[in-house]
Amino acid sequence: MxxxxxxxxxxxxxxxxxxxxxxxxxxxxxxxxxxxxxILPAESCRDASECRLKLESVQLEKQLTIHGEDSTCFSVEPVPRCLPGCLPVKTTPVTVGFSCLASDPQTSVYDRSVDLRQTTQAHLACSCNAKCS
Known part of the structure; x- marks a missing residue:
């Protein structure tokens, strides 16, 4: 093998x-x-057997000015996040690449080049309320 x-x-x-x-x-x-x-993403926060996480691009919390323009940065690597209606009960810092643009991305964020590497929080465990989506 x-x-x-x-x-x-x-x-x-x-x-x-x-x-x-x-x-x-x-x-x-x-x-x-x-x-x-x-991580296998969950389909619904209603199923207690699932981990209630999904992988998604996250927005950098701080605004940056690049070439004189305010830019918004999104991770080019997926980060584990709780499903809507759930809150993180355990997190860990992860360093991922971010791509920054002055406007909303027109292409898949995962296909863009890395402008900077920053630390963000990855969710490891989530608590969900009874009315989750």
Whole structure:
């Protein structure tokens, strides 16, 4: 099976520089982003057997001025977040790449280049109310 496997344990081919392949085939920047990429997103916060997380691009909390224009930055790597109607009860800081634009992105945020790397909070566990969406 050497070199014929894929997934969380890599390809088992002895090469270690690109072991962090995410489910979409990209190489994660670090072990934390890699592990988060393999979270199975929940469909509904009503199902207690699911982890109540989804992976999404997040907006950088601070506004930046780039080339004299106010810019909004979005992560180019997905970050685990609680489903709507749920609140995080456990988080961890993660450093991800952000791409910044003066206007809303017209292309997929995951296909854009990284302008800066910043720390944001990834949700690890969520508590949901009875009226979740």
């Amino acid at each position: 050497k070199g014929k496997t894929c997934g969380l344990c890599g390809k088992a081919d002895g090469e270690i520089r690109q072991e962090y392949h995410t489910p979409n085939g990209r190489v994660a920047k670090n072990s934390v982003s890699f592990a988060h990429s393999w």
